[in-house]
Amino acid sequence: MKQSRTLLFASKLLSFIKLIIIISIFLFSYLFIHARYSPQSVEKLLLTKHTYIEFTGNITKIPTTYEEYKNSDIEGIFFNKLSGGSKFKIWMSGLISLTFVLLIINQLRGFVNISRKEGSFFYNTSQFFKKSSIYCSIYLCLSLVLLYWRSSLSYIYYEKNASNNIIANQIDLQGFYININSYINLLFVILFLMVASKVFKEGEKLKSENQLTV
């Protein structure tokens, strides 16, 4: 009874997390579409060194030229000043990350639901761990591509010169902060899921043998 209640709670919690992620995907996409058509509304949107997006309220003056930006003590890059391609890279990397988290949460939810329904942890459950480990592995490979992507963001400042022509200052933000720990953690998660998959597969086998013992 207690186990069933715990599993019910876990199922509800995972459903809630799933809903939050779906909403986040929509909000994330909305932010980028909104920024495309209404750039002035996101002029204080700053990307920190960890490429997390944050609104800044303490910046009194937003640098209008590249020289001003370079001389300011602002840590991060203004979203509006990124090139279209860079914005797309950030949008895609965010979307891919959230999608994979959603897929893994879905698998965990499936595992909890089937365990609750069957009253056993060893009924066709190893596939959920196997699928999760495959998703994590794909995500790890994609993360490396995204890492390369994010390390080559372009920062553009349009400035008018004497003859009123628009010139662009473009820099590649090479050496952008890379958090290696998260990739190592992901590797451990993959290993854990693979081991769990094998353990649950063995459990399924023993359960089937036990059921077919007369």
Added chain:
Amino acid sequence: MAIIINLDVMLAKRKVSLSELSEKVNITMANLSILKNNKAKAIRFSTLNSICKALQCQPSDLIEYEDE
């Protein structure tokens, strides 16, 4: 599997139905069907003992090894 259960042969020889055997040995029809259809992965000594007693036979009459 190389181990074959000849329960159906013994039932026919003793002219006993599966339901009658089920009542005699106190094992469900579903479990006896698993045994009869060679789907079982293992058999308990207690089950074998009950079936041998009910059908008046030896374990070797019920279980046979066939080279694959």
